[in-house]
Structure formats: C-alpha cells, structure tokens
Amino acid sequence: MAAVLESLLREELSVAAAVRWIVHSAQSSEDDPGEAAALSSLRPLRKEFVPFLLNFLREQSSRVLPQGPPTPAKAPGSSAALPGRPGGPPRGGRGARSQLFPPTEPSSAAGAEAPSVRRGGRRRGPGPARERGGRGPGGLEEGVGGESLPWAGGRRPRSSGSPSSPSLARSDPPNLSNLEEFPPVGSVPPGSAGTKPSRRINPTPVSEERSLSKPKTCFTSPPINCVPSSQPSVLDTSPWGLGLPPGCRSLQEEREMLRKERSKQMQQSPAPTCPIPESGCAHPMRTGNLTAEPADPARVSSRRRLELVALVYSSCIAENLVPNIFLELFFVLQLLTARRMVAAKDSDLEPSPGTIDSLESPLFQSVHDCVFFAVQVLEHQFHILSHLDKGTLKLLAENERLLCFSPALQGRLRAAYEGSVAKVSLAMPPSAQAVSFQPETDNRANFSSDRAFHTFKKQRDVFYEVLREWEDRHEEPGWDFEKGLGSRIRAMMSQLSAACSHSHFVRLFQKQLLQMCQSPGGAGGTVLGETPDVLNMLGADKLGRLRRLQERLVAPQSSGGPCPPPTFPGCQGFFRDFILSASSFQFNQHLMDSLSLKIRELNNLALPQPEPSDEDGESDVDWQGERRQFAMVLLSLRLLAKFLGFVAFLPYRGPEPPPTRELQDSILALRSQVTPALDVRALLQQGLRARRAVLTVPWLVEFLSLADHIVPMLDYYRSIFTLLLHLHRSLVLSKETEGEMCFLNKLLLLAVLGWLFQIPTVPEDLFFLGEGQLDAFEVDTVASEHGLDSMPLVDQHLLYTCCPYIGELRKLLASWVSGSSGRSGGFVRKITPTTTTGLGAQPPRTTQGLQAQLAQAFFHNQPPSLRRTVEFVAERIGSNCVKHIKATLVADLVRQAESLLQEQLVTQGREGGDPAQLLEILCSQLCPHGAQALTLGREFCQKKSPGAVQALLPEETPAAVLNSAQNIAVGLATEKACAWLSANITALIRREVKAAVSRTLRAQGPEPAARGERRGCSRACEHHAPLPSHLISEIKDVLSLAVGPRDPEEGVSPEHLEQLLGQLGEILRCRQFLCAPAEQHLAKCSVELASLLVADQIPVLGPPIQHRLERGQARRLLLMLLSLWKDDFQVPVPLQLLLSPRNVGLLADTRPREWDLLLFLLRELVQKGLMGQMEIEACLGSLHEAQWPGDFAEELATLFNLFLAEPHVPEPQLRACELVQPNRGTLLAQS
C-alpha cells in the first residue's frame, strides 16, 4: 500500500487516477496506460488503501504532535494527556490504529481535558463507580453483565495492554497543585461547559479574527471606552470588527503588535518554552502553561507532499471511502488546533526498516505542517463545513491559523457564517407529563375482569410513583435504581397476570416513553435559531443569559467525543433501567410487539409530498409544519427503534464477542434460526425503494446500534449492513443532481451511518468489505418518483439533535479558543480490511386496488394538505359515525331493552328470573336491529363529510377537486365506519344491553331511597336553607342533652326547638345540599325527637321552675313534625320507632306519666294517613310482649283500649284521655 502512496507522492500517479482506482475496481479509459499498469499490479491490495492511508495519517501525526511521548514506555501517563493524538509508537497499521484516540479511562491527566469528556458520563471518574444512580446516566452494559465495557475509551479489550494505556495514572495521588482539578475558589475552570473562561476579564481580543464574538461588554467591570453598552445588537449584525469604534481599533492594533512581538520571540527559540515533563504524574496539558505555538505558512516543510496527501485524503472523504466523515473532520481540526510540536527525538526520525524513500521523513515535521495540511483538507471539504451550525462556522472563521494559511477559505467561511441561519440550541427537556386516561381504551370494558381492571389501576399509580421517585432522586449521590425501585417494580410486574394487562401496561409505558423522551425540544425544534450560541451568551441580555445558563444546567451536556457509544441520556435512562429491573419476559415480549407495531405505523406514515412550485408564504407555513412533523416522526422512530433494539438484543448482549471461532459458529447456527423481532430488512428495502431512506435509515441505525456482537455476522443482518454500506457509498455529497437526495439529508445519513460503523459491536472489517457488489447496487425507485429523500426535510437542528456528536467539532474549536486543548473520546478503531459477500433480497411488491390507485393519483398532483385534510376528515367522521350510532340506534335499543325488562319484571315478579337468561332473551330480540347500523352509518358519513372537507379546504379549491375530495372522504369514512360497525355492532349492543340490565336489576335492589336523591327544589329557591350536616349535628346535640348526662345549667329553649324544626322544613324543601343518607338520618332523628317530646324528656332552659316543656308548645312542635313527615320528607320516615319499646319506655321514667301526647300523636298519624290504624295496633300489640313494671303495663293496656275504642274525631280525644288518667286532673290543675 505504501507503494501506491509512494507513487502518488512521487507524482508518478495522478490523484484522480488513484481515487478512481480506489472507487472503481475496473479501470477507466481516462487512466494513463502507465498508471493503469502500475495500479493493476497492486489490484489485490486496492481495498486496503484507505485504511492504510488513515492509519498512516494518524501515525504521522503521532510523530510530531507535541504531547506524544518520545517513547511511550517512558511516560505512559502523559500519552493520555492529549487524547485524540496518537499516543503510541508507529507499530504498523493494526496496533497503532487502536491507539489513535486513547481511551478515556480516567487518569489524573485526563481530568485536564476538554470538559466535554468529563461531562460525558461515560467516564468513570475516581469517585464511586456508579456515580449517578446506579447504572450510570447513559451506559448500556452496566447492569446487564455487571461489567462495564470500556466503550468509552473506544478500546477493544485486546488493546488494553497498550503501553499508552493511561490506567497507570489512576493510582496517582491527587495533585493538589493541579489547577484544573483543584481550581482556586472562585475561579472559573478553563473550558468548563464549553465556554471561554475569559469573558469576565477585560477584553483581550487576541486578534481581529476573534472579533466575531460579541462585543466585549462586561458586567463586572465597566467596558473599555470602546463599546457603548446599548449597542451590542448593532455590532452583532456586523460582527467582523469592521464596525468597531476607533477606540477599539487602537486597542486592537496594540494587541496585534503585541502578538507579533511575541511570535517573533517564539520563532527565535523554536523549542517550546516549557519543557515536556517526562514523568507520568506531571500534567503537560495544564492550561496554565500551555501556549500554542504560532503556525507560519512560510515554515511548512514540504508543501507539495502535504498537498498531494491532503488531496488524496480529501478525495477519499468526498467519495465516502472513509467510514465516518465527521471523525476525519475531527482529526483534521485537531491538526489545525495542534498546540505545539515536540522536538522529535532521533529515534523517531530514523527511518523504520521497510519504509520507502519519500515516506521516510515524517509527513508532519512541525505544527506548521499540521496546520497547512489541515487547512488544505478543510478547503476541499468546504461544502460540508458550510452546512455545519452557525457556531461552528463562526469559530472556524475566527480561527487565526486558518486566516493565516488560507485567507480565501476564511472569507468563504465568513460568508457562509453570515448567510447561515442554522443556529442550534439545546432545548429544555420537557417535564414529565402523565399519559392521560382515555375511557375508550382504558375503561373496564377493555379488561377481561374486574380484577384485571383494578390491578392495572394500581399499576398505573405505582408506575408513576416510581417515575416520580426516580425524577427526585436519580441524581442524588449513592442512589441506586435497582436498590431503590427494583423490588417495587418487580412486585408490580408480577401482578400483571393476564396478557391483556400486559398490553395495557406496555401501551402506557410506550406512550410515556414517547412523551418524555421524544425530542429534547419537547414541541419539536421550536427554538431553532432563537438563542445565541454559547460563546455569545455573556454578551446577551440578562434574560438570555439566564436562559442559557438554565439550558446548560439541564441539558445533557456532552455526547462524549465524536464517536460516543449508544447511550440512554436523561429520561431514557429511567425506561432502560425499568426494563432491566422488571426483568420480565412477558413484558419485554409485549413491549417488542408494541414497539414494532408503532415503528411500522410511523415508518409508513404519509409524510409530505413535494409541493408543486408554490412560492407564496402560505405554503411556506405549511412547509414548516411538514418539516416539524417529519422531525417529530423521525425522532419518535429513533427512540422507539432504540428501545426495540435494546429489548430485542438484551438476551444476547454480553461484554465480549465469543472467544473462539467454534463457539462463534455454534452461536451463529443457533441465532440464524431466530426470526427478527421486526423485519427491518424489508422495511429498509422498502424505504430505499420508496426514496424514504432519510426517514428509515436513522431509526434503523438506532436499532442496530444496540445489537450484540453476533448480530452483524448473521446473514440477515449482514445483508442489511451491506445495503447500508452501499447506501453510504452512494451518498456522495458533491453530486447534486435533480431529484437526488438533499444535501443535509445526505449529511444526516452519513453522520448516523458513520457513527454506526464505529460502534464496537459492528465488526471492524465490515466497512471495508470487498467492493465487488458495490457496482451492482441499484435501487429500484420506480415505485415512487418523489420520495422524502429529495425534499429538504433535514435542517441543522434536526441533524444536531440526531447526531449530537457533530457538536464535538465546535467544542474542539471552542476549546482551542479558550486555551485548553480538545480531547477526543469515543472509540476509533483500527481497520482490518477483509472481503465478505452477501446481498439482500428484494421484497415482493404489493398491489393495490384500482380505486385506491386512482385516489392516490388524484392526490399526487394536489397539495399534500389536501390529502391530509381528506384523510383527517375521513378518520374523524368515521369515528364520529360509530359514536353517533352508539348514541342513537344503540341507545334506542337499550331503552327498548329497559322497557322490555320492566315488563318482564312486572309479569314475573320482582326477581324477574335469571339475569343471564334475561339478557339472552333481550339480545335475541334486539340484536337483529343492529343491521340498520350500516345504513345509518352510510347516511351519516354521506351527510357529514362533504361539509367538513369544504370547511377545511381553501376557498379557491376548484369545484371538481373539492367534489372529488369530498367523495373520497365520504368513501373512506364510510369504509372505516362500516368496517367497524359490521364487525362490532352486535357485540356493542350486547354490551350496552348487558350494562342496562344489570343497572335495572340493581335499581330494583334494596336501596330505593337512593333513587330519590336530588329531586331538586323549585326554580325560585335561592338555596338559603341551612346545611343538613349542620342541622343533624344540632339535633344530635339536643338528643344528647335529652339522653344525658348533662350539666345542671344545660338545656334547650323552646324557641330553639321550634327553630330547628323550621330549619328542617327549609332543608327538606330546598334540597340543594341534601343527600339521601342525610335525609334518612334527619327522618330518624325527627322521630327520636318526637318520642322525647311525647315523653317530655327534653330539658328546657328558662325560669328555674320551668324545666319541662309546656303542653301546648309540645303539641305545636309535634304538629310541625307531623306536617314535615307528611309533606316534606321524600324518604320513608321510620314512624314505627315511635312505638318501639325503647321510645315508649321513655314514658315509664317520667313521673307522673302522661299519655295524652302519645295518644294525640297516634291519632294524628292515622288522621294524616302517615300510619294505618292496623299498623299502630300491631305495634301496640307487640309492646305487650316486652317486660314492663306492673303499673306501666296496665296503663299501656288502657291506652291500647282507648286507642281502639275511640273513633278518630280530632278534638274530643284529649278529654277522653284526661278522663282515663286518674292523676290527669290534678296535673292539669297544676298547669
């Protein structure tokens, strides 16, 4: 391979030819015969060229980049000091590649690195291993196998013994003099949270190029005369320093002079001012002593060579020959921002045996070379750069090295920055909102039994309880998910016995997942372009600052290097841990089913069709909506697919690939039989054919990213990877032809695919498959001429949301500005090219009905909103139709059922027979009427749909189009409604009738009183009656006074008694606040009260002698009660209690006994028809059975006789009574 590069460098071979050679196996006619001859001999090695080139570049940079130790063994600690820089010695492709980006296993040195990694969460710091709630915020493997995979470091286990391993440094004692780890109190740690630390200090613009940043207004000290604080926004619009007031100008000039002076000094002593510490515990990366060596274009050592390599390298990037373009960009930016070079030791410069002449000397001999090379590559990659977010563009445009080496590129970047609207901001995560209860899916009718229904009720509550607890506590140190919640979750899961309960719970789980995690922006990217970027924040107004601060505090802070492992950030962690803790096979199965279904549904969703060229603002509004919808769907799909992948591969996941070939083969044999949870291959093929790759591939990547080590070796998945590789290769960004995929769509796919190819479980050799099949790759796209791919659906916000790791480029540049060096993370792997075979099969195509095709065709040339409107109307009208039938036809039938049932009950007596049998009889009579439902449904849809369509379409819609749209809507609505009705109407009628029957039978039951509740009062009533509760408690007080014990001074005034009865009347007439139980108790209490009156047992307040109620008063009160009983109570009054032995017995205690009131009461009861004569006689008769004192029994018998003897004439009774009573006369005489 080196030979090829060699001939390139010697210019024996043109770069174009070399690239052609790499891309296409066959020789092209353009090739020079000499070149062809040279290359054809190397043909077998062709596919190894790119990996060779990449490894070569990494190695070369390792030789000269400053922090690379002279020999790794001497200073293992310092090798990690600049991760992202090759730390290892050149050892040939395999070994060196693995060390390109040293692991992020924490070392004390690593702590000094760019903040991104520290915050990434992947890093296992020196603190407790499970820092943040058990399984770590995003990690995947922990908790599964109990062993943490060092994905974070991007290292395969086999390279753990590499001499550059920083693990040695772990045991280092904390270095208290380390300003980074132990910053002085009050100081801002450099580079923390990706911001520059220098903002609060007086402006120290290093160069004019930095002027892109917001004007240096400070709020801790007054700004230097230059910028009136009221003007920042003006300056912001021309941020290139051109509009700076003179005062600033002079400051700038002054600084410029200083800079030049310093660089002169530096050039005089090229060796770094601070020597590189040799020992592992020293930290060469401390920002305090780190100054970047100025790069000078004049001092580039071998321009031509660098240009050539840059060209080849760039061509490989442009042709998608590298696995991950963003990783390469990251590497290039590292070169651009390299701080210093180490004076290479002789041993490093000595040619290794076997290297060829022009490769003999290092490619990068100085920082100048690195920067030159980087700028060269960046020039070639300008197109990609120009599509990055505004913040990155600004940092690039401000980079003084870039300006120095290529003013032209800087100019283009500046122009791109000015033209860009692609601000990307971290949005607030949505707070937890519960999934709402929907009777249609959640009520009792959806459950097999009462028990299942109530169990699920409890489960919903436990689920949210657990979620709330997690929200509150998962960030507490020492809190552990499994310890804190595991047993509760499992207890809950164990109650899910029925399959139907599982599906309910899974639906809840999935909905909650989507609600909480769907997109970091909640409503879907509304913040695009609104917030200032990180470096501008301190110049913004206070509110903006607060907002940024808040965002920074709550947003997931880093994706962890350019190639982070799959993680479950934020709320996703809860759902992952829930699945793990639940460890329920049934749950997982149901979850997979549900996720698969939802993925299919969303993946097939009709998303925007291309608008006919309609440039007015209206369609622009529509288009924004389309984009937003697309973003929502895409993000939902990615989330669902990630969890599907997680659950589907959970049983197979382990930290290591199988150790031996034999073992692997046997596992493969087993696994190849397992059918995939979701036929993702078919969906991918379908997506490619329909040109919907931009929707399908991103979620598929999420799904595959959670696969285990075996998956990529299975034929099924291998074919998927082949398809993806073909796709990747075909997405050449520079080709932009009509009907092709949009640039940002491509960029998104390249980013996600590039990321996928770097994941540890994906075999290293996969990307460099033999390219034999590549040419044969043709996607049949006739099915859809205009797919999603050709629509500009992806914007930077979506790109960065899906691929937060692209933001690492910006972080790297920002850390250059802030004075600390960027550090890479993630895994970058060596590349071992091999050849494999395998190609996916094409799925069969489906056919559709003619009408559907016509409808499809109709919509094709209409704006997409028309189709959505029609579908929406059809969906809603169809659904309303069912509800309408339910409310009319079914309700009528239910009423019929009720009256039939009533008849039945009358004829068959109260019981009415067996309810089940009754139901059968009723249903057999009523269900046939269900047939009308279809006719009625058709009528309903016919009637309702056209109006709705008309109302929703713009007025200028042509009549014919409107008419067709209406017809289609009617058809679709009818189809939907009738399909449902014909399948379900009988069951629906049955269900409703059954409910009605049980309702009616229940109402026949023992609580007729309850039905009298709330009969309401007259319209004129103003509800001024006292509250029943109050009255009951007043009456209770009277009763307790009467029954005793009481203090001598306690009693009731007759007026109070009268007032109470008056209030009782008001309450009974108003009824506003009266409920049945209260009325029942009032009735009972009123009877008790009457008995006490009759027995003269109520202690009366008043003049000392008068402790008893006057007869007349008592009678008046009794008459009031009688009238209430007769006219106002709507519940049965237990009047028979008046003659209960207990109440009659009250009379026995009074001396002298007075029977007249009782007799009076009894007569009135009969008189008013409240009790029958017979009834009273029966009660009196049964009183004889009780045991009484002799004289009392006698008097009672007399009363009985008297009551029987007297005909009921109102007045004379009293006298008769008096006559009967021997002592009555004296008593009357006394009063």
Add this chain to the structure above:
Amino acid sequence: MILTKAQYDEIAQCLVSVPPTRQSLRKLKQRFPSQSQATLLSIFSQEYQKHIKRTHAKHHTSEAIESYYQRYLNGVGKNGAAPVLLELANEVDYAPSLMARIILERFLQEHKETPPSKSVINSMLRDPSQIPDGVLANQVYQCIVNDCCYGPLVDCIKHAIGHEHEVLLRDLLLEKNLSFLDEDQLRAKGYDKTPDFILQVPVVMLCPLAVEGHIIHWIESKASFGDECSHHAYLHDQFWSYWNRFGPGLVIYWYGFIQELDCNRERGILLQACFPTDIVTLCHNVA
C-alpha cells in the same frame, strides 16, 4: 384557614387525651377563639381518630373486652339509668360509640347461639331499638348521641358535609361557566379513578406571588382539614392517581390545611382553602 405547622402543632397539643364530648368541644372553642369552629372540630376529629387508631388494639384483647363487659354488667346492675357505658368509655379513654360496639358484640355473643354478623351489629347501632335488651339499648343510644367523633350519626354528618361542599363547588363551577364532568359521569364512562370534577377545558390558576400560573385539569373537594397524615394518605390514594391520569389539578381543603403541605405545586398538585379567585380560562376568540 391555612395554618402553619407550628400553629397546627399548638392546637394538636391541646387535644391529647381529650374525650370526644360536647363539653370538650366547647372548651376547645374557648381556647382558640380566633380559629373557625369547623376547622377546630375537623382537627379535633382527626387527632382523636389518630389516637384511637394507636390504641385500638389494646381495647380489643379478650381480657379487656371481658373486663369492660363485667364492669358494664355491674354498673347497670346497680343502676340501669346511669350513664354506665359512657362513663366506662371516658374512663378507659376510648370512643363511646366504639365501646358500645364492643359491649353490644359481647352481649350478643352471650345471648345468641351464632356470633352476630357485622351487618346486624351495624344495624343495631344505627337503630338501638333493635337491641333486644332495653337497658343496653338505652346505654348504646346514649353513647352514640354523646360521641362527636365516631358512630353512625357522626358518619352521617361527615358524609353530609362532604356532599354539601361538593354541591357548593359544583355551583361555583357553574357560576364561573366552567364545564366539567362530575364523579358520577366519570364513573359511567368507566374511569378507574374519579376526582370530584374534571374540567373539560383546563384553566390556569394565578397565584399572588408567582409569575406563572398553574394549570388545573381536575378539582377535588375535601371537607376536612388537611393535616399531614390525611394529606399523605390522600396523595397516595387519590391526588397522585388523578395526576397520573389527568395531569395537574387542585385540591380544596375547605377547613384549611397545613401550609407546609402545599409543596407539590410545581409537580401539579395545588392546595387551596377556598375556591380560587384568580382563574384564567382559554379564550375562544383570539381577536
């Protein structure tokens, strides 16, 4: 009537071992004249119930029951008209109605062959006329009408109070033109958890000192004082369940609550002691 924890504790302190009688209530009202009577009664009732829950078991050992029964028999043997049972209850610091139940149960065990069912006993307590022994009937009745924390009459009063406040709230909602579904409607639709009212269109409640309002989807009326114990039970059994299904909502403790308990506002459970005055509704005409 929102009390701070300290104010509440002061009141609760005065309620230790106070019998649930008319007289105790009167004294309490004199002790805290500035507090509303309903609030005091509610706190008293809750505190007493807590006390009874704590001591319930010791009154239900067979030894205790036997000793109470013997004391009752001795008492009524001497004088059937004296408040034997009531005094016994006060003496052993137990609720009179519950003491009546113990004695009644014991009495029926002695006089009936089969042990009495719960429903028979409940029915006799509701209507002591059904008690076969006249003296016992009077004693039981006396206990019930003199107990202001337990017994069928008290239960009825509590139920009535709850109902009345729901009606009150309903009227307020109607007055404000807020459409809602009530508990019965929700039950008919098959909701598994039913707050008193679900607003069909949510409203925002503004708070005097807060910048942002709080969304309200549902309202639960509680005609009692919100103390820690009952509030936590309600949170667990009701309020969080409502939140889990319907989102944020409002709880009205008509007799007040401990201020410190209103700590879940941000999470979506608001406490109020009356119907909120500052409510913002969704405007249909955005002109």
